[in-house]
Amino acid sequence: MNQEDVWLAQARQGDKAAFGNLIEAYQTPVFNLAYRMLGNAGEAEEAAQEAFIRAYTRLDSYNPEHKFSTWMLSITSNYCIDIIRKRRMQLLSIDEPLPPHPALMSAHNLGPEAQALDHEQQALVQQMLDSLAPDYRQAVALRYWYDFSYEEIAEVMDTTVSAVKSRLFRARKQLAEAYVAV
Amino acid sequence: MEHEEAYSLMMMDLDEGLDTRQADQLDRHLILCMACAREWQALQSIHQLFLHTPALSPVAGFTQRTLARLPEGRQRVWFLGLVYLSLLLSGVLPVIGLGWLALRFGPALFEPAIWGGLAQAAGQLGQLLVTLLSALWLGLEGLATYASQHPLLWVYLLLLTAVVVLWGGIYRQLVLVNAPIRS
Numbered sequence: 001m002n003q004e005d006v007w008l009a010q011a012r013q014g015d016k017a018a019f020g021n022l023i024e025a026y027q028t029p030v031f032n033l034a035y036r037m038l039g040n041a042g043e044a045e046e047a048a049q050e051a052f053i054r055a056y057t058r059l060d061s062y063n064p065e066h067k068f069s070t071w072m073l074s075i076t077s078n079y080c081i082d083i084i085r086k087r088r089m090q091l092l093s094i095d096e097p098l099p100p101h102p103a104l105m106s107a108h109n110l111g112p113e114a115q116a117l118d119h120e121q122q123a124l125v126q127q128m129l130d131s132l133a134p135d136y137r138q139a140v141a142l143r144y145w146y147d148f149s150y151e152e153i154a155e156v157m158d159t160t161v162s163a164v165k166s167r168l169f170r171a172r173k174q175l176a177e178a179y180v181a182v
Numbered sequence: 183m184e185h186e187e188a189y190s191l192m193m194m195d196l197d198e199g200l201d202t203r204q205a206d207q208l209d210r211h212l213i214l215c216m217a218c219a220r221e222w223q224a225l226q227s228i229h230q231l232f233l234h235t236p237a238l239s240p241v242a243g244f245t246q247r248t249l250a251r252l253p254e255g256r257q258r259v260w261f262l263g264l265v266y267l268s269l270l271l272s273g274v275l276p277v278i279g280l281g282w283l284a285l286r287f288g289p290a291l292f293e294p295a296i297w298g299g300l301a302q303a304a305g306q307l308g309q310l311l312v313t314l315l316s317a318l319w320l321g322l323e324g325l326a327t328y329a330s331q332h333p334l335l336w337v338y339l340l341l342l343t344a345v346v347v348l349w350g351g352i353y354r355q356l357v358l359v360n361a362p363i364r365s
Binding site: 014029031144150165 | 229245
């Protein structure tokens with residue numbers, strides 16, 4: 001039994017401190033996915049917190065045969081898709097320029113010049129992601145930041161491997177066209 | 183080789199890698215097709231850009247903020263348990279009650295004497311209603327005759343109405359208008 005399994009078992013008994021360790025371990029992947037999906041740090045923080053709360057209240061339904069990270073990211077991406085749908089229903093524009101946020105910081109300690117370049121790169125990547133449909137965005141984020149296999153992406157997205165391949169194919173095609181146009 | 187086939191090989195190269203034969207096929211196509219070559223260059227640039235863009239972390243204190251929002255697990259389980267139990271009982275108890283009543287009084291309903299008695303009781307109830315309605319009608323008729331013979335009664339009723347309306351207006355002005363407004 002590894003440390004993660006111990007925390008999970010304790011969290012199932014209602015031990016919040018143990019669940020806190022899991023939050024600490026998975027906060028970056030969960031927040032990063034939410035940010036890549038939503039393109040907004042405030043909403044990403046809210047979505048990441050909500051994903052952890054949902055995970056905590058549904059710990060009994062977690063199947064230990066699967067990786068906890070996959071389950072956690074699946075909850076996160078489903079919640080983000082819900083937010084995007086609601087956002088559409090409220091007719092809010094997602095093309096508005098994103099405000100700078102302190103969350104736009106990588107884990108590395110960078111100098112001012114490198115930090116500016118890093119911010120520029122993050123902004124460019126996010127702009128490109130925002131131009132994609134949510135399910136394409138989801139597939140690209142899971143492929144690049146989590147290094148997931150097609151099978152793992154399919155598990156998180158609750159779809160088939162061929163659908164994942166197709167989404168990645170189309171997403172990359174769109175990104176390449178946008179890149180060539182720029 | 184078709185463009186679509188070349189594109190599939192490009193995707194494979196990005197995700198899984200190509201064997202020597204497939205790589206040769208793609209290279210031969212890219213030498214001949216400038217459009218695909220440009221697209222391949224764009225795809226590789228994007229691939230590298232995304233690969234080298236670090237993951238973003240939340241602002242410090244995320245764990246504490248999230249823990250503060252976590253519900254009390256055990257309370258929640260008890261609460262949900264009670265909700266489910268009450269829902270179950272609200273559905274099951276009436277069914278059990280109806281079943282018991284059917285078993286207890288069901289056989290008696292099939293006896294002819296019961297139905298005869300019920301019909302007789304319904305007839306008597308109907309007669310009673312008819313008598314009550316006729317009495318009410320007669321009373322109203324008498325009241326109307328009395329009112330038409332005594333016009334002063336109308337004046338008295340009008341005065342009474344005016345006094346009620348007047349006092350109602352005064353009450354509204356004094357009490358309701360000065361009442362504090364709830365935020």
